[in-house]
Amino acid sequence: MTELSLKQFVSSEACLKCKGCCRYKEESSVWRPKLGAVDQEALADLITAGDFLDAQAYIKTIQVHGEHICRFLDASNNKCGIYINRPLECVLYPFILSQTSDAVKVYAHLSCPYVQDHMSGTEFETYVAYLKELFSRKDIREILSVNKDMFHDYTSFAPELLHLFDLAPL
Ligand code: SF4
Incomplete structure (x- = not known):
């Protein structure tokens, strides 16, 4: 893995x-x-x-x-x-890291039926808080940084993305 x-x-x-x-x-x-x-x-x-x-x-x-x-x-x-x-992007999905010029934006992909069904519940809120804490850790940021070439800019897909939070540039 x-x-x-x-x-x-x-x-x-x-x-x-x-x-x-x-x-x-x-x-x-x-x-x-x-x-x-x-x-x-x-x-x-x-x-x-x-x-x-x-x-x-x-x-x-x-x-x-x-x-x-x-x-x-x-x-x-x-x-x-x-x-x-499986690749890191597959591990993360249905959460997506999108690289823009000034930040890494973290989204949930609304095309995932499980996200659609659970995005209003506490399970989703708890998971987003877990991701936010995880991505703020130095060791995890290092892994993301080594892999940052893989992050696409998904800005043009905004209608199918739910913005969760931003990470400081890697
Ligand atoms: S896209 Fe699906 S089948 Fe392909 S590597 Fe990722 S999880 Fe596996």
Whole structure:
């Protein structure tokens, strides 16, 4: 697993039933996970052995039943083939770090049905407080900083994002 270990907000049971994640409208979607330095180290053997990444370190997709899916997704059981070493962006999801020129913005992705169902409850509030505390820790900021090249600027997707808080630039 990536060096960042965190409590998951969405239960495995809910995740495995949902067919939202790991699937994209376009082959070159910016929603595909982009590997940071720590991810690339954890997956070095796979990366060396196969044609998994594009030139910008996004995981490539394959087409299954007309959908573009992450090439590590097993569409037959909805499981990730590299779950233990899945990229940091996958570990964080449905929470998203978006790099802008003056801050790293932390969002929840409103496309996630679990977020939609729980965003008004105390479970969500408690989790956001946990994330805020976690991301303020020096050791965690160091991990994020080493991987900061992977953060995309998601500003143009604002309508599907719920802004939670900002982090100081990494
Ligand atoms: S690496 Fe795993 S969790 Fe991440 S998008 Fe691919 S299948 Fe999904």
